[in-house]
Amino acid sequence: MTWMGICWLLYKMNVKARMQYRLNFVLMTMLASVVTVAEFLGLAVVLNAFGSIKGWSVWEIGYLYGVLMTAKYVYRAFGSAINNFEPYLVNGQLDQLLLRPMPLLLAVITSRTRMVGGELLQSLTVLGVCIARLLSEGRVTPWILPQTLFILATGTVIMFSVGLATAAIGFWITRVEDLSVLTDNATTTACQLPLSLFPDWLRTLLLAVIPFGFINYVPAMHIVKGEWGGWTLPLTGAVAALSLAAALWLWRIGVTKYQSTGT
Amino acid sequence: MVLWVLAKSMVRSRLQYSASHAVRTAASVIFGMIYVAIWQGIGEQDPLGEYGTEGMVRYIAFNQVILWLTFTQYGLGLEERVRTGQIALDLARPVHLFVFAAGREAGSIAYNAIFTALPLFFIYDWMFGLAAPREPAVWLWTAAALLMAVYSALCIGYGIGVASLWTVEGRWFHLLNYSLNFVLSGFLMPLQWMPDWLQAVARASPYPIFHSVPAGLYMGKAGPDTLLVPFLWCLLLTAGALAATKLVRRKVEVQGG
Amino acid sequence: MHILEVKGLAKTFRTSVPHKGRFGAVRSLLSREKRTVQAVKRLDFAVEQGEFVGFIGPNGAGKSTTIKMLCGILHPSEGEVLVFGRSPQRERRQVARRIGVVFGQRTQLWWDLPLKDSFAILAAMFRLTRSEKERQLDLLNEALSFRDFWDTPVRKLSLGQRMRGDLAAALLHDPELLVLDEPTIGMDAGAKRQIRAHLKFLNEHLGKTVLLTTHDMNDIEQLCRRVIVINRGELIFDGGMAQLRGRIGMPTLIRVVYRREPKLPDAELWASQPRPFRIAGRRERELTVSCNRTETRVLDVLRALGEWGEVDDVLVEEPDFEDIVHEIYEPAK
Numbered sequence: 001m002t003w004m005g006i007c008w009l010l011y012k013m014n015v016k017a018r019m020q021y022r023l024n025f026v027l028m029t030m031l032a033s034v035v036t037v038a039e040f041l042g043l044a045v046v047l048n049a050f051g052s053i054k055g056w057s058v059w060e061i062g063y064l065y066g067v068l069m070t071a072k073y074v075y076r077a078f079g080s081a082i083n084n085f086e087p088y089l090v091n092g093q094l095d096q097l098l099l100r101p102m103p104l105l106l107a108v109i110t111s112r113t114r115m116v117g118g119e120l121l122q123s124l125t126v127l128g129v130c131i132a133r134l135l136s137e138g139r140v141t142p143w144i145l146p147q148t149l150f151i152l153a154t155g156t157v158i159m160f161s162v163g164l165a166t167a168a169i170g171f172w173i174t175r176v177e178d179l180s181v182l183t184d185n186a187t188t189t190a191c192q193l194p195l196s197l198f199p200d201w202l203r204t205l206l207l208a209v210i211p212f213g214f215i216n217y218v219p220a221m222h223i224v225k226g227e228w229g230g231w232t233l234p235l236t237g238a239v240a241a242l243s244l245a246a247a248l249w250l251w252r253i254g255v256t257k258y259q260s261t262g263t
Numbered sequence: 264m265v266l267w268v269l270a271k272s273m274v275r276s277r278l279q280y281s282a283s284h285a286v287r288t289a290a291s292v293i294f295g296m297i298y299v300a301i302w303q304g305i306g307e308q309d310p311l312g313e314y315g316t317e318g319m320v321r322y323i324a325f326n327q328v329i330l331w332l333t334f335t336q337y338g339l340g341l342e343e344r345v346r347t348g349q350i351a352l353d354l355a356r357p358v359h360l361f362v363f364a365a366g367r368e369a370g371s372i373a374y375n376a377i378f379t380a381l382p383l384f385f386i387y388d389w390m391f392g393l394a395a396p397r398e399p400a401v402w403l404w405t406a407a408a409l410l411m412a413v414y415s416a417l418c419i420g421y422g423i424g425v426a427s428l429w430t431v432e433g434r435w436f437h438l439l440n441y442s443l444n445f446v447l448s449g450f451l452m453p454l455q456w457m458p459d460w461l462q463a464v465a466r467a468s469p470y471p472i473f474h475s476v477p478a479g480l481y482m483g484k485a486g487p488d489t490l491l492v493p494f495l496w497c498l499l500l501t502a503g504a505l506a507a508t509k510l511v512r513r514k515v516e517v518q519g520g
Numbered sequence: 521m522h523i524l525e526v527k528g529l530a531k532t533f534r535t536s537v538p539h540k541g542r543f544g545a546v547r548s549l550l551s552r553e554k555r556t557v558q559a560v561k562r563l564d565f566a567v568e569q570g571e572f573v574g575f576i577g578p579n580g581a582g583k584s585t586t587i588k589m590l591c592g593i594l595h596p597s598e599g600e601v602l603v604f605g606r607s608p609q610r611e612r613r614q615v616a617r618r619i620g621v622v623f624g625q626r627t628q629l630w631w632d633l634p635l636k637d638s639f640a641i642l643a644a645m646f647r648l649t650r651s652e653k654e655r656q657l658d659l660l661n662e663a664l665s666f667r668d669f670w671d672t673p674v675r676k677l678s679l680g681q682r683m684r685g686d687l688a689a690a691l692l693h694d695p696e697l698l699v700l701d702e703p704t705i706g707m708d709a710g711a712k713r714q715i716r717a718h719l720k721f722l723n724e725h726l727g728k729t730v731l732l733t734t735h736d737m738n739d740i741e742q743l744c745r746r747v748i749v750i751n752r753g754e755l756i757f758d759g760g761m762a763q764l765r766g767r768i769g770m771p772t773l774i775r776v777v778y779r780r781e782p783k784l785p786d787a788e789l790w791a792s793q794p795r796p797f798r799i800a801g802r803r804e805r806e807l808t809v810s811c812n813r814t815e816t817r818v819l820d821v822l823r824a825l826g827e828w829g830e831v832d833d834v835l836v837e838e839p840d841f842e843d844i845v846h847e848i849y850e851p852a853k
Contacts, residue, residue: 006644013641017632020673038442042451046301049456053304096628098593100645101616178283178290186293197300202293256595256609259533260588 006102007110014113037122040065043192056194059133060224065192066127067148067216071155072188073116073123079160080114083184085167086177092260104255105164105248140224147223150233154240155215161243162187162210164251171254187212194220214239265358266366273370288379292386295327298451299391313484314453321394324387325481326450326474331380332372332409333416333473337437338424339364345428354512361504364424365417372413396483404487408477411493415469418500425507443468449475453484469496521605523697523729524567524590528599530753531560531585559585561753562599567731569696572723574744575733576845582753583733587701590731591621603697617646620690624702627686629674635685636670639692646693653692660688663721680711687718691728698722700732704739716742737842749848757848765844771798771810774821775835778805782829797821805832 043065047058056064076083088094088108097107131148134140166183170176191212195203206213214236222232299320306316314322341364344350353360387393396402419440427433444450446461447470454465454475465471472493479485534556560582567573577583588594589601592608592615600607608615622628629638643653661667664684669677677685683703690698700719704712720743722728734740740747740761747764749757757764774797782805784790790799797811807828811821818836825831 009641009644013630013633013637016637017630020632034439034442038439038446042442042445045446045457045461046305046452048458049452050305050309052308053301054307092626095588095593095623096626098612099591099616099621099628101613102645103613175283178286182286182290182293186290186297189294190297193297193301197304198296199300202296258594260594 003102003106007106010110011113014110015115018113018115034118040122040126054194054197059130059137060220061193062126062130063134063224064194064216064220066123066130067151067155067220068188068191068212069123070120070127070152071159071215073120074152074156075159075163076114077116077120078109078113079163081108081112082160082163082167083180084112084177085170085180086175089170089174089176089258094258095260098258105251134224139226144223147219147233151216151219151223151236154219154236157240158211158215158243159184161240161247162212164247165243168247168250168254171257171259183210191216211239211243266362266369269363269366270370270373273367273374284378288382291327291331291379291383295324295383295387298323298327301451312456314482317392318482320391321482322453322478323451324391324393325478328380328384328387329409329412329474329477330450331375331383333412334372334375335368335416335420336371337420337434338427339368339417339420341421341424342427342433350428350511360508360511361421364421368417368420369413372416394482396481401480401483404490405477405481407487408472408480408490408493411490411497412472412477414497415472415493415500418497418504419469421504422500422507425511428511444470444473447471448473449478453479466492469493469500472496522566522602523569523571523604524731525602525605526563526565526586526590526599527601529560529563529586529589529596529601530558530598531582531589531594532597533557533559558753560589560596563750563753563755565748565755565758567729569729570723570727571746572719572730572744573732574740574747575731575750576735576737576740576747577750577756581750583750584701585753586750587621587699587731587733590699591619592616617693618695619697619699620693620695621699622683622686622690622701622703624683624700624705627674627682628689629682629685631675632673634671634673635666635677638674638685638689642689642692648693656692656694657688659726660691663718663726664688678711679707680714683707683711683715684718687715687722691722696729698728698730700730700734702734703732704734704736712736712738719743737845749845751848764848765839766814767848771800771839772813772818773800773808773810773837773839774818774825775806775808775837776822776825776831777833778807778829779832780829781805782807784828796824 044058047053047061052058053061081088085108088097093111094104094108097111098104100107127148131140131144135142135144162183163180166176166180169179173179187206187210190198190202190206195206195213195217198206203213207218218228218232219236221228222230302311302319302323303316305311306319311319341350344353353363356363358366384393388395396405423433423436423440426436447465447468449465449471450473454462454471457465465475471489476485476489476493479489480487534554563582563586575583575586585594589596590603590608592612595609601609603615604618606615629635630641639653639657643650648656657667664687666681666684666688669681669685672681674682674685687703703719704715707715716739719730719732723730723743730743732739732744744761746760747757748755749764757767759767784799784802784807787799796816797809799807800810801808807825809821809825811818822831822834
């Protein structure tokens with residue numbers, strides 16, 4: 001069996017394992033969408049009351065939100081183990097993964113699957129509605145569709161890379177759950193909004209250190225606002241590739257530092 | 264007294280994680296800045312009613328500070344205790360399960376209050392100015408509101424913990440509660456500016472006590488009459504917690520060999 | 521080529537220690553002391569094909585750390601370990617294909633799924649063809665009889681059943697080396713006996729090399745021909761069972777019951793000269809003496825004892841294996 005085949009098999013097994021708790025499975029997928037709808041509602045209510053923020057209309061901000069969240073859920077779908085890496089380090093779950101004849105990262109990723117159907121549906125709906133609205137207002141061309149697909153891919157890669165780097169740091173400090181609140185939750189919340197709202201230092205942080213700004217803001221400045229040139233897209237791709245390379249390098253070193261637990 | 268000992272032990276165990284504490288405080292500041300930035304952005308084109316841009320900034324900052332007082336761990340840790348079978352021991356104790364679980368969590372909240380909320384209060388005051396009120400009556404009502412908020416959080420957390428005994432992944436109730444809280448508590452925006460239908464839903468729910476009510480009291484925009492509904496909710500939630508405990512005794516689902 | 525070779529192996533851990541004292545808790549918030557722990561100081565040994573080696577030592581001796589370095593889970597701080605001539609750190613996956621590992625405290629099977637699914641996944645990972653997998657499963661089933669609970673979710677299995685499943689899973693890809701970390705922990709006597717029989721079969725009939733760590737001395741006594749004793753990260757003993765007993769020279773106890781009160785020599789006079797045996801205790805007509813079997817023959821002792829009275833009954837006791845080992849860990853002063 002090829003590597004793809006093995007990954008697919010593991011994915012199926014993870015789903016099967018979750019389905020052992022049948023009632024729970026259905027409830028889970030239902031509740032998942034409710035949760036994300038509520039999250040979006042919080043922001044939407046504010047936006048609805050005031051129309052626009054600093055020149056960004058509700059639909060444009062909705063586009064930012066849709067791209068960011070779709071990238072996030074695609075990342076969560078296959079990278080859920082990386083996002084919740086601390087148990088692997090604390091409970092020594094990593095030991096048994098190191099005994100398998102496959103690259104460790106692959107073993108970790110395939111050890112856990114998260115159902116994101118409901119959440120993905122919600123973020124794609126928001127994205128779709130906003131794109132439709134922007135198209136009907138004549139502010140964007142149909143080029144927005146392939147461009148959006150491209151930045152969804154690069155966005156997922158960037159999110160994964162940051163998550164991987166955070167997890168890799170766990171090999172040194174173990175307690176990374178709190179760190180990931182900074183590198184994942186806080187950054188995601190910030191990037192739901194246009195970065196022009198924030199003070200310089202925060203903007204620099206989100207562009208140069210934890211490049212979440214390249215998931216939606218930078219490309220959207222070209223795709224949606226038309227204020228920046230076409231260079232934004234190749235730059236986004238480069239940032240994504242660079243982040244991935246850096247994260248993988250950090251991971252490789254981290255594995256040699258693994259301390260394991262137990263007597 | 265039992266509660267004191269439980270709370271103390273929780274505080275001691277929390278003090279072990281220094282770096283993670285610093286990180287979480289930093290994250291909180293960043294979240295605060297994000298929300299403040301939204302309102303500063305909006306404030307550029309809208310006078311923002313009775314609060315004004317300055318007032319909204321303070322509203323957000325205050326909410327970020329008190330957020331740490333109502334932050335409870337998932338189900339008050341009950342699910343984990345069921346998984347390990349510890350719950351059997353807990354139920355055999357002479358202390359009521361709710362008192363036991365709430366007492367432990369109260370220690371955690373006390374830790375958060377002193378080591379996170381308080382420093383945050385000074386940080387935000389330095390960054391945006393929190394304009395502490397002059398009248399002692401305001402402090403009194405705000406404190407009362409915060410106490411009710413903490414108590415409500417404990418009751419709700421307990422309810423979620425009990426619910427987790429029936430389903431294996433009760434974590435979703437926790438997230439659902441978090442989401443409802445986020446929308447209905449007035450965390451981002453005072454309830455008065457919400458569309459009428461949403462406002463009605465929020466005011467009927469137990470959630471405004473977490474943010475809208477204490478912030479309104481603190482900034483002098485609301486009076487103690489806003490404490491009435493939350494107080495009724497506290498009574499209701501207490502009854503719920505007691506009823507839930509009876510159910511726990513009757514059914515415990517144990518997972519694992 | 522040795523199956524397993526360990527040269528100058530060492531492993532040091534760095535942990536942080538919270539401050540003690542009055543404001544210790546608060547001071548710990550700001551900074552923490554670093555402490556280094558030398559789990560393994562220096563190990564050298566080699567294992568050949570077909571051996572059954574027992575790896576023992578008190579808690580914290582460094583056994584698990586060593587095992588984890590063998591498997592490639594941990595990286596050594598110094599020295600090297602070679603499995604089939606390869607480094608498990610540099611060539612982890614290749615080594616993984618040739619060893620089977622079982623951790624007694626943690627299962628490698630998929631917890632929520634039926635046992636058969638775990639084997640399906642492992643077979644796919646190790647690139648076994650369907651026929652290879654079936655053939656191996658049939659072979660293993662003869663020894664381990666896991667088909668009895670083939671469809672049961674792993675979380676519902678008893679400890680003994682789970683261990684049989686884990687053993688089968690570790691052997692599915694037919695590795696030559698089997699590494700077991702406390703496989704009988706937590707089991708009742710019956711289950712332990714069963715597992716031991718299985719392991720014996722795997723070693724003697726299927727020719728597997730086995731490395732076993734355990735706290736249960738019966739495991740060692742019944743299965744291992746060679747014992748390695750580790751304490752505080754250092755190798756204290758490496759040799760056969762007989763050697764182990766001999767090295768300590770722990771006394772054999774001989775208990776004789778006389779028909780009538782024996783006439784013992786004067787105690788001071790007796791103790792004043794070196795004797796082949798020592799009087800350990802006396803109760804009415806029963807006399808207990810101890811001697812070193814490597815130096816003195818039991819028959820000679822009995823003959824000497826017979827001079828003090830008519831012997832009615834004799835009982836010879838070998839020292840408890842557990843006591844022997846404890847003598848090695850912590851020699852009595």
